[in-house]
Amino acid sequence: MSMANGRAQLVGGLLFLLAAAAGPALPDWIVSLATIAFANALVVLGLIVLWRAGLVSFGQALYYCIGAYVVALTARWTGITDAFLLVLLAGIGAGITAVLVGFLLARYREIFFAMLSLALSMILYGVLVKTESLGSTDGFSVMTPTFLGYAPHREALGLALYWMTLGVGAVGAVLVGVYFRSVAGALAAPIRDNEIRVEFLGVSVNRVIHAKVTIAGALGGVGGALAAMTVGHVDPNMAYWTTSGGFVFVTILAGTASVAAAFVGSLVFEGVRSFAYDVMPSLWQMTLGSVLLLTILFLPDGLGSLVVKLRRRRETKTP
Amino acid sequence: MNTTAPVTIASGERPILSVRDLEKTFGSLVAARDITVSIPPQQTVGVIGANGAGKTTFVNMVTGHLMPSKGAILFEDREITGMPSREITRLGISRSFQVAQIFPSLSVFDNMCIAAAIARSSGGVLGGLASPVASPAAIAEAESTIELFQISSYRDTTASTLPQGVRKLLDIGMAVVGWPRLLLLDEPTSGISIEEKFDLMNVVMSALKSRKITVLFVEHDMEIVGRFADRVLAFYDGTVIADGTPDETLADPQVQELITGVKLKSAAGAGGHA
Numbered sequence: 358m359s360m361a362n363g364r365a366q367l368v369g370g371l372l373f374l375l376a377a378a379a380g381p382a383l384p385d386w387i388v389s390l391a392t393i394a395f396a397n398a399l400v401v402l403g404l405i406v407l408w409r410a411g412l413v414s415f416g417q418a419l420y421y422c423i424g425a426y427v428v429a430l431t432a433r434w435t436g437i438t439d440a441f442l443l444v445l446l447a448g449i450g451a452g453i454t455a456v457l458v459g460f461l462l463a464r465y466r467e468i469f470f471a472m473l474s475l476a477l478s479m480i481l482y483g484v485l486v487k488t489e490s491l492g493s494t495d496g497f498s499v500m501t502p503t504f505l506g507y508a509p510h511r512e513a514l515g516l517a518l519y520w521m522t523l524g525v526g527a528v529g530a531v532l533v534g535v536y537f538r539s540v541a542g543a544l545a546a547p548i549r550d551n552e553i554r555v556e557f558l559g560v561s562v563n564r565v566i567h568a569k570v571t572i573a574g575a576l577g578g579v580g581g582a583l584a585a586m587t588v589g590h591v592d593p594n595m596a597y598w599t600t601s602g603g604f605v606f607v608t609i610l611a612g613t614a615s616v617a618a619a620f621v622g623s624l625v626f627e628g629v630r631s632f633a634y635d636v637m638p639s640l641w642q643m644t645l646g647s648v649l650l651l652t653i654l655f656l657p658d659g660l661g662s663l664v665v666k667l668r669r670r671r672e673t674k675t676p
Numbered sequence: 677m678n679t680t681a682p683v684t685i686a687s688g689e690r691p692i693l694s695v696r697d698l699e700k701t702f703g704s705l706v707a708a709r710d711i712t713v714s715i716p717p718q719q720t721v722g723v724i725g726a727n728g729a730g731k732t733t734f735v736n737m738v739t740g741h742l743m744p745s746k747g748a749i750l751f752e753d754r755e756i757t758g759m760p761s762r763e764i765t766r767l768g769i770s771r772s773f774q775v776a777q778i779f780p781s782l783s784v785f786d787n788m789c790i791a792a793a794i795a796r797s798s799g800g801v802l803g804g805l806a807s808p809v810a811s812p813a814a815i816a817e818a819e820s821t822i823e824l825f826q827i828s829s830y831r832d833t834t835a836s837t838l839p840q841g842v843r844k845l846l847d848i849g850m851a852v853v854g855w856p857r858l859l860l861l862d863e864p865t866s867g868i869s870i871e872e873k874f875d876l877m878n879v880v881m882s883a884l885k886s887r888k889i890t891v892l893f894v895e896h897d898m899e900i901v902g903r904f905a906d907r908v909l910a911f912y913d914g915t916v917i918a919d920g921t922p923d924e925t926l927a928d929p930q931v932q933e934l935i936t937g938v939k940l941k942s943a944a945g946a947g948g949h950a
Binding site: 538539540542543544546547549550551553554555556557558559560561 | 763765773779781795809810850851854
């Protein structure tokens with residue numbers, strides 16, 4: 358177990374270095390596509406945290422949008438443009454929202470959890486649409502970020518954001534990995550299986566779920582912050598339910614077996630989407646739908662399950 | 677009804693559990709009433725009674741699953757009436773269930789290991805975040821409990837596929853892995869074939885004895901009660917109608933009439949009633 362874990366971490370680390378080193382050699386559009394994909398992967402990581410406990414949120418866009426608006430508004434009101442500080446503030450802002458919302462959400466399960474989280478994100482959408490000072494449906498643009506005093510432009514900016522997103526993503530992945538090996542993290546499957554037994558072992562299920570909602574919220578906020586800086590614009594659509602649906606899509610595609618799969622899955626999703634949009638602009642949703650259908654039919658546990666299967670096969674071969 | 681005089685076996689020692697005037701009503705239905713019982717450490721107490729007599733209601737109140745309508749529950753002189761079950765567990769009262777409550781998607785070892793890890797963590801969310809689930813101490817505790825309950829051959833089996841008897845042992849093992857001082861077993865042999873019942877109870881009782889756990893078990897089979905209990909409480913219509921050694925309780929005319937049936941010949945040799 359620990360050896361397989363060690364190897365997975367090694368492979369993950371090498372892929373990370375490879376992705377970082379390849380940055381300057383890649384065309385701009387790929388760099389920006391990958392940046393968005395890895396930013397969204399953080400939201401997906403949060404969904405995996407919930408999913409393992411049997412909870413699906415159709416409202417992660419709430420935190421995504423809050424993270425994005427925290428960045429845009431902080432920069433606008435205070436003039437702070439440091440990307441690291443902004444991302445931190447976004448994570449805290451979305452995390453606090455999740456703590457508050459969690460008091461309500463942690464009491465619900467299954468479809469009620471899913472729909473209630475969707476409803477909350479749609480409330481934010483409605484409020485933003487009606488707020489003309491924040492640009493209503495048009496949103497407004499995000500000031501160009503700086504990096505500890507370094508103020509790049511154009512290609513250099515894209516690359517800096519790419520590296521930053523990779524770094525933040527790696528930190529997120531490592532922390533979520535540590536969480537999964539802790540008692541609170543490992544309680545996901547037991548909670549999905551049998552809440553009564555968990556309570557009688559001496560743990561409050563609601564509190565564990567509340568913590569999961571908070572972790573997922575903070576990750577969503579960080580993802581939204583990185584996406585907002587990369588796109589350079591925020592609008593209410595970031596809270597719309599189709600945005601949440603996209604994250605759920607990627608989670609199904611990635612599967613919940615591995616932390617790294619969130620990043621690969623998100624990259625595949627963005628890749629397929631932009632390819633489909635390019636080739637058949639009016640039918641791109643159909644292409645995405647087909648990919649989802651094929652995933653559910655032939656890879657019900659997602660891309661991550663491929664790695665797990667490979668590892669298991671190798672383990673059975675070596676005595 | 678005032679048939680329960682203090683039992684002689686209970687005297688002398690400070691009780692680990694003492695229950696006074698316990699009552700539970702659901703609307704106009706009285707599920708339990710006037711229950712006053714005191715249990716000394718390391719005693720093994722059998723609880724008998726027909727369905728609906730209040731046995732499980734009693735267990736549910738002691739373990740915090742149900743809030744009593746009246747009365748008090750003291751565990752080692754500390755009032756625990758109405759505390760949530762998870763806090764009662766942390767104090768040292770554990771329970772198993774009539775239908776085994778396990779984690780079906782996990783292996784036997786993972787079931788036991790998570791139970792051990794929870795018991796070793798402090799319980800709060802932060803405590804749960806700080807402690808790793810597969811700590812060497814939790815693993816050792818899980819392994820030794822699996823061995824204690826003699827289910828090592830099922831160690832890596834997914835729990836959903838386990839035979840009924842092993843499920844029961846796993847359920848009880850998970851309740852024991854945190855070293856409780858009082859354990860309540862709700863019908864440990866229900867759903868088990870007659871041939872296997874005694875083997876199962878032998879494994880369970882010797883495991884519990886080795887850990888010096890005070891046991892209260894609900895049981896319908898009078899032979900098992902006679903064989904394993906030091907003391908028997910008989911429930912009828914929500915209250916305790918007899919309390920004494922197995923011989924005494926099973927020989928009680930009221931018990932024979934209302935619970936065991938007059939024709940039953942108790943294995944404890946007490947049922948001489950013609």
